[in-house]
Amino acid sequence: MTAASAFLQYVISGATVGSTYGLAALGFTVIFNTTEIINFAQGEFVMLGGILAVFALQWGGIPLPVAVPLAVLGVTAIGVLVDRLTIRPVRGRSPITLIIITIGVSILLRGGAMLLFGKDTFSLPSFSPGGPIHLGGATLLPQSLWVGVITLLTVLAMKFFFERTLSGKAMLACACDRKAASLMGIHVDSMVTLSFAFSALVGALGGVILAPITLTSYDVGILLGLKGFAACILGGLGNPFGAVVGGVILGILESLGAGLISSGYKDAVAFVILLGLLFLRPQGLLGASSSERV
Amino acid sequence: MPGSGNPAPFDGTGARTRFRPGAHITGLLAFAAGMGLLPFALPNEYYLTVLIVAGFYSILVIGLNLLMGYAGQVSLGHAAFYGISAYTTGILTGTYHWPVPAGIAAGLLLVTGVAYLIGVPTLKLRGHYLAMGTLGFGIIVFIVFNEATSVTGGPSGFSGIPKLSVGGKVFSSDREYYYVVWGTVFLLFALAQNLVRSRMGRALRAIHTSETAAAVLGVDTGRYKTFVFVLSAFYAAVAGALYAHYVTFVSPGSFGFHTSVLLVTMVVLGGMASLWGAVLGALFLTFLPEALRAIENLDILIYGAILILCMMYLPGGLVEGALKGWEALLSLTRRGRGAAADGGGVAR
Secondary structure (H helix, E strand, O other): OOHHHHHHHHHHHHHHHHHHHHHHHHHHHHHHHHHOOOOOOHHHHHHHHHHHHHHHHHOOOOOHHHHHHHHHHHHHHHHHHHHHHHHHHHOOOOHHHHHHHHHHHHHHHHHHHHHHHOOOOEOOOOOOOOOOEEEOOEEEOHHHHHHHHHHHHHHHHHHHHHHHOHHHHHHHHHHHOHHHHHHOOOOHHHHHHHHHHHHHHHHHHHHHHHOOOOOEOOOOHHHHHHHHHHHHHHHOOOOHHHHHHHHHHHHHHHHHHHHHOOOOOHHHHHHHHHHHHHHHOOOOOOOOOOOOOO | OHHHHOOOOOOOHHHHHHOOOOHHHHHHHHHHHHHHHHHHHOOOHHHHHHHHHHHHHHHHHHHHHHHHHHHOOOOOOHHHHHHHHHHHHHHHHHOOOOOHHHHHHHHHHHHHHHHHHHHHHHHHOOOOHHHHHHHHHHHHHHHHHHHOHHHHOHHHOEEOOOOOEEOOEEOOOHHHHHHHHHHHHHHHHHHHHHHHHOHHHHHHHHHHHOHHHHHHOOOOHHHHHHHHHHHHHHHHHHHHHHHHHHHOEEOHHHHOHHHHHHHHHHHHHHOOOOHHHHHHHHHHHHHHHHHOHHHOOOHHHHHHHHHHHHHHHOOOHHHHHHHHHHHHHHHHHHHHHHHHHHHHHHHO
């Protein structure tokens, strides 16, 4: 393989994995925007998306085209439950309370997945049959195309939702100023629940599309969540489209780092970038406004 | 806004200030006497080992409690500080044959420096950048422990660390080590207590209640938060050094995310902003798995449940919960007695 085709290969596989980081980042952003909570359970939504699809397929014998949406909807329901059972009862408490609760939720979800599904790693079959496509010396898995298309469609759907629907605008209003939004007759609690549902949904989507490429297991959520957060910071926290772009950039950088430097330190790349950004440019590469919130 | 009426949720400080001024010294003396005599009351040496481990955790949790309870920030990378210190002194004394005190000093210095480097950028920002920053940091450190095989021994660990020795005196028996560890707990506890009662402690509580208000009143919030973060990392480093020279073996598994979560759970269970709670939480969660061997795989689930339930229903932790329960019981019995007396009056 020539240097150029190797480079292309790193970019392709990086962008594929990065789409999942981007969707996880989108999930962080949606919840952060309505509640100012950083949801530490975000990565677990991603994990659950993949693992529930595997189990619907293997245990339930449900065909893949049904198992995938079923898993995504299942995780969405879990997202709603998380809000109703653990976040709503303590709404308005100090940020540290909410942070610790979401850490607790993430541990419970991960531990629950470990008990139910065991510590094995699982793989999900590709969404469509067919061998890899050769492209300028690099290979492209058909699943990568699925990942790209689904990520793009999700982003467009979110854009449509936030810009063209009343609920979407109401959620943005909560992000601007919750008190004013509630004075305008917006039911802030419902918007928060909706944001948890969305966040779980996009997270699970990210998990389920990646599961055929990288294996999945009960403990992939921590890393995926953290990388999703790094992607958020990269794109500027609070900016949904920046988050997705940040995810793809992060995926590519990580893949290049693994290929050119050392695969053992692959996971460290994202956090070095995260810490570096927090030092130098906390508003993110794409963010313009100050991240200082009062 | 619902958040503005926040009734200072975690500080048992209101209760503490009502105590007479010497109460904290009495408490400390009772603590020292109790822990000093405890080894004589133990049925066997095994409990001594568990108590030594609980001592490491107490040091870690007192430090983390200062950060969480008084500066309102969470660190999810405390196990990394613990580990860096343990590995540094372990490698310097084991591979390079440095004297133990020099190895420990190097570990403490390194951790303090690293914590400062992480704290300065992340604590300047609002929101929970520190939690994510330290989580990421913890994972990097864990990866390095595993990957830098030639220095750290990789996943199988690093052995051959000498026992703690200071100027020719080797602390090799468990009983000696128990006193070293709990003596250190005592000193660091007293230091934390003094800090909390000082001008600094008041400034930190002000930051916790409202950072904006504290800043308006002239508290340099960034500096104070960074100081507490570095101090809490220093506590973790002390625990790490004691750990390395007790176990004489370190491996990455002891310093991963699981340990960081365990530490946060100990703080929350004991009660944030309660130093006694920190020691209690450490003791409780060290003994719990020992008592319930069957829960080996369930422990992480239990930590998760503790975190959620405590934050929802018992934000002051075990100590405050017990105090409140006691008061409720007292007022209930008093009311009961009063009602009985009234009832008697009517009957007559």
